[in-house]
Amino acid sequence: MAHGVLIADLACEPDRAWETLVTVCQRSNIKQRDVAEAITSAAAGNPTSAVAQEQVTTAVQA
Structure with missing residues (x-):
């Protein structure tokens, strides 16, 4: 499910979403x-940890 969330949020190909997750x-x-x-959880509107948010942001920018 997170894979699909990343695909939708990042407007990227499935391989890029998987690479980001890894x-x-x-x-x-x-x-x-x-x-x-x-x-x-974040996609559902719930707050996420600062560590997870920072790591996702860093991975997306790479």
Whole structure:
């Protein structure tokens, strides 16, 4: 589900969304399921952790 959220939010190809998800997990040393939960939670309008938000932003800008 997080994969689809990234595709929609970033208006990118599925491969780029997957790469972003993997990059966030590797750079933050946070498990993929936890990053995915943060992304889907944020998409639902719930606040996400500062660490997850910072890592996603950094990965997207790369």
